[in-house]
Amino acid sequence: MRSSLVFSDATSRSLHEVLQASPFVERAAFLLCTEVRTDRSCKLIVKQVVPVRPGDYLRQHAAGMSLASAAYTSVAKIARDTGSSIIFVHSHPSGALYFSDQDDREEPKLIEFFKARVPGRTHGALVVCDGCVVGRIYTPEAADLDVIAEWGAHWKVHAGASVGKQDVFDRSIRAIGRDGQALLRQLVIGVVGAGGTGSAIAQMLARLGVGTLRLFDEDKLEDSNVPRVLGAAMSQVGQAKVRVLEEHLRSIGLGTIVEAVEGSICRQDVAAMLRDCDVIFSCVDKEMPRSILMAHHRHYLTPVIDLGVKIEASQQSIKEVWGRITTMTPGSPCLFCRGRISAEGLRLEAMRLDERSAQIRQGYAPELDEPAPAVVAYTSAVASMAAAEFLARLFLPGARKSLGDESLMRLDLGTVRSNSGTMRANCICANDESFAAGDISPHLGLSWG
DSSP states (O other), X not given: OEEEEEEEHXXXXXHHHHXXXXXXXXXXXXXXXXXXXXXXXXXXXXXXXXXXXXXXXXXXXXXXXXXXXXXXXXXXXXHHHHTOEEEEEEXXXXXOOSOOHHHHHHHHHHHHHHHHHXXXXXXXXXXXXXXXXXXXXXXXXXXXXXXXXXXXXXXXEEESOOOOOOGGXXXXXXXXXXXXXXXXXXXXEEEEOOSHHHHHHHXXXXXXXXXXXXXXXXXXXXXXXXXXXXXXXXXXXXXXXXXXXXXXXXXXXXXXXXXXEESOTTSHHHHGGGTTOSEEEEOOSOHHHHHHHHHHHHHHOOOEEEEEEEEEEXXXXXXXXXXXXXXXXXXXXXXXXXXXXXXXXXXXXXXXXXXXXXHHHHTSSOOOOOOOOOOHHHHHHHHHHHHHHHHHXXXXXXXXXXXXXXXXXXXXXXXXXXXXXXXXXXXXGGOTTTTTOOSXXXXXXXXXX
8 A cells, every 4th residue: 555644844844843952862753644545545634743842851962862652652642532543753863864673673562552452554664864855654564654745845855766777867867866766766746637737747757757746637538628628639629638648658668557537526526536646737727626626635745737828919919828837735835825716716616507597687797708729839838848847856956946836937927926825814714624634524615516
C-alpha cells in the first residue's frame, strides 16, 4: 500500500521550531494527523504538532534521549479524543538520517501502546536530520513512507525510494539529479480535463518520468477537438477523451502508469478518486469543477495548479491572448478570493438549459456564450508554463521566494507577470473546520446531485 505524510507550511515550521530549540541534543514531538485511506493508499495529513514538555525529558544528549511515560499518555488521550493518528518525531543532531538500532528496538513497543490507546488508526515515526527526514508507518508491520511532502510557497518533498541507472532520463537527471528523478517517479498526479491544456500537461508529465498519472474527463472526442488535443487523431473521434490520451501516453513507453477515469469530478464517486493524488492539475473551463477542486485542496492539502486560456477575438481576428496559472497551496488565496470564480457563475452553471433560457428572457442571466476560440499553440504554451511552475516549486526554491501564486501571460505580447493575491477574511478558504479535515460525510461537505 502506498503511504504519504503531508505537512502545510505552518505545521512544518512548527515542527522545525520545536526540534531546533536545542539543536545539539535530541528533541522530540508528536504529530496528530488526519488519516485518509483508499483501497490502495494511506495518507496522513498533519493537523497539529505537540511538543514534548521540558519536564518530560528524562535524559537528553546528542545521540539519545528518554521520555517520561506522561509524554506518551497525554498525547494518546488527545489523539483518542480527536480520532487522530500519531507520528512520533525525534531529531538526530549527530547527522544520522536513519532509524538507529535503539529506534528499531523501542519503537514497536511505542506503536503497540498507541494502538492500544488509539485503536483503528495508523501510527508511525519520523527521524529528522539537517532538514531531511525519513519515516515509516505500521500497517501493521513497519513500512517506509513513500512520500513526505511539505506544501507551501516552496514544495519540499522527500521520496522514500531511489532509482537505478536510467539512461533514458540522462538529460533530465543532469538538471534535477538522480534523487529528483526518483522523486518524480514516486508521485501520483491528477489531471482533470483531457482537452487542449490537459492533454499537453499530461504528455509533459509523462516525459518528465512522473510515476502515475490519473486522468479525469467525461467527454467524448469531437472532430473540433483534434486540432488541439495532443495525441488525438480523426480516427478516434467518438472515443472517450481520457481513453485517447491514455493510449497515447502509454505508447510513449517511459514507464508512467496511466489511469483513465471516464467521468466528471462533479460526481461524488469520481471526485473521491482524487484523494490519493499528490498534486492536481486543473485543466477545465467550468467554474463548478474548479470549486470542487478548491474544496478538495482544503480538505486534503493537495496542491492544485489551475490553468486558463482566453482568446479575445472579433470577426475572426485575434485581439488579445491571455494565459493564467494559479497555484493553490495551504495558506494561499483561493479562486474565489482572486475573482476567478464566483457564486453567480456557479449558480448559472447549475441551471438546466430551459431554466437558463427563462432567466435570459427575464433579464436575470447573461446570454449563453458561443464556443470560445482555442488554438493549440496557446493551450500548449500555457501547459508548458504550468509544467515549468511545477518543476520550479519542486527544484528551484530560490526562484519561488520572489514570485507569487499566480502568473498572468499576454501570449500575444510575450509578457508575464506574477501576483500573490489577498485572502479574504470571510472567504470559504478561511474556514478552519475544513482545513486538513480529510474524509467527511458528505464528501467535501458538499451537496451532490
